[in-house]
Amino acid sequence: MFSRSLQRLSVGFFSALRRGLYACGDWARARPHVAAWLYRPADGGDAEYREFNGRYFAHFSEQEKMLADRPRMDFYHAAIARQVRPGDRVIDLGTGTGILAAFAARQGAARVYAIDHSKILKHARRLAAHNHIEHVEFISTHSKEFTLRERVDVILHEQMGDFLFDEAMVTNVIDLRDRLLKPGGRIVPAAFEFYCEPIKVKDSRRIPFIWELDVHGYNFSCLDRSRPQEEQYYRHNSCDLGVVEHFLGAPAPALTLDLHTLQEADVPREIHLSRTVVNAGRLDGFVVFFRARVDGDLSLSSGPLDAGRAPHWGFRTLRVAAENFAVGDTIELTLTVGQWAEPDTWRWSHRKTADASLVHA
Numbered sequence: 001m002f003s004r005s006l007q008r009l010s011v012g013f014f015s016a017l018r019r020g021l022y023a024c025g026d027w028a029r030a031r032p033h034v035a036a037w038l039y040r041p042a043d044g045g046d047a048e049y050r051e052f053n054g055r056y057f058a059h060f061s062e063q064e065k066m067l068a069d070r071p072r073m074d075f076y077h078a079a080i081a082r083q084v085r086p087g088d089r090v091i092d093l094g095t096g097t098g099i100l101a102a103f104a105a106r107q108g109a110a111r112v113y114a115i116d117h118s119k120i121l122k123h124a125r126r127l128a129a130h131n132h133i134e135h136v137e138f139i140s141t142h143s144k145e146f147t148l149r150e151r152v153d154v155i156l157h158e159q160m161g162d163f164l165f166d167e168a169m170v171t172n173v174i175d176l177r178d179r180l181l182k183p184g185g186r187i188v189p190a191a192f193e194f195y196c197e198p199i200k201v202k203d204s205r206r207i208p209f210i211w212e213l214d215v216h217g218y219n220f221s222c223l224d225r226s227r228p229q230e231e232q233y234y235r236h237n238s239c240d241l242g243v244v245e246h247f248l249g250a251p252a253p254a255l256t257l258d259l260h261t262l263q264e265a266d267v268p269r270e271i272h273l274s275r276t277v278v279n280a281g282r283l284d285g286f287v288v289f290f291r292a293r294v295d296g297d298l299s300l301s302s303g304p305l306d307a308g309r310a311p312h313w314g315f316r317t318l319r320v321a322a323e324n325f326a327v328g329d330t331i332e333l334t335l336t337v338g339q340w341a342e343p344d345t346w347r348w349s350h351r352k353t354a355d356a357s358l359v360h361a
């Protein structure tokens with residue numbers, strides 16, 4: 001009897017303690033200036049992130065999604081045909097199954113250094129032998145630990161996350177570029193456009209914030225006071241092209257990057273966007289996607305409304321409370337970023353400017 005009560009007391013105490021600690025963690029993570037003192041940054045140098053990334057890509061299930069993405073593979077096949085020349089020395093950063101290294105070898109590269117920190121590499125070796133690929137050296141390492149005596153002509157990579165920056169592309173590629181690429185050498189791909197566009201979601205697919213709901217007269221607005229602290233709650237992830245109805249404005253890159261010349265500190269931590277509404281409707285959020293470009297006419301898009309988009313990349317919606325916009329209104333977005341590689345540190349706000357011509361009509 002006594003031990004039962006003691007047990008109940010102990011369970012109560014520890015679950016209260018756990019809840020308290022979670023609440024403190026949520027509170028701290030919601031404040032980038034506090035989180036910076038408590039959590040390690042999730043950039044390419046972070047041991048935890050490396051561990052996660054290596055484990056994630058060790059699975060066939062992740063590799064096969066990428067390999068089955070036809071627009072992605074066609075883009076890389078064409079890009080390598082244009083950019084790798086016979087006799088080139090090439091680094092394939094994050095070779096995975098070795099597919100890009102194989103394309104480069106078939107283009108006549110003299111040597112391809114195919115590096116990966118994941119256990120998938122053992123399969124890459126077997127695949128290369130099976131496909132009679134020569135001149136590829138597989139090296140099991142993280143790119144930051146990889147060194148060579150001579151610099152190379154080309155760096156190949158596919159390090160783009162759904163948020164473009166969230167697989168540490170910028171930090172990893174720049175590190176290799178500065179240490180191991182010849183002056184005038186090529187990075188494939190190097191040119192990127194980052195988008196953050198206001199969208200309307202299809203009515204049938206829209207999931208509002210819970211406090212916006214009223215289901216057959218059962219009203220949820222009181223939950224407004226219990227807004228979750230977790231950043232993930234304020235983003236929707238989707239690969240489903242049936243979700244987005246239209247962009248409210250005319251899309252344009254929020255950022256353009258050229259990895260040949262970019263310095264990490266050059267990527268601004270605050271972006272201001274202004275979109276004049278050309279398609280009226282409810283604003284449900286801002287959708288994040290990217291386009292990679294090679295040679296002007298060859299590009300790869302993860303945009304939800306782009307015909308021929310690469311399907312395995314998800315697009316991410318930064319959610320906002322529903323608000324209607326008319327043609328001619330302006331949406332002004334401010335996106336503030338703690339670390340680009342860590343979407344949990346992104347914060348966004350917007351404001352509406354009504355169409356002046358209608359206000360005065």
Ligand SMILES: C[S@@+](CC[C@H](N)C(=O)[O-])C[C@H]1O[C@@H](n2cnc3c(N)ncnc32)[C@H](O)[C@@H]1O
Pocket residue numbers: 044053054057058066067093094095096097098099100115116117118120141142143144157158159160172
């Ligand atoms: C998106 S997959 C691309 C695989 C392959 N290049 C392709 O196009 O199918 C990224 C690969 O890079 C590896 N990787 C990520 N960051 C790395 C790093 N800094 N050094 C070495 N390998 C890395 C992962 O383990 C993963 O296999």
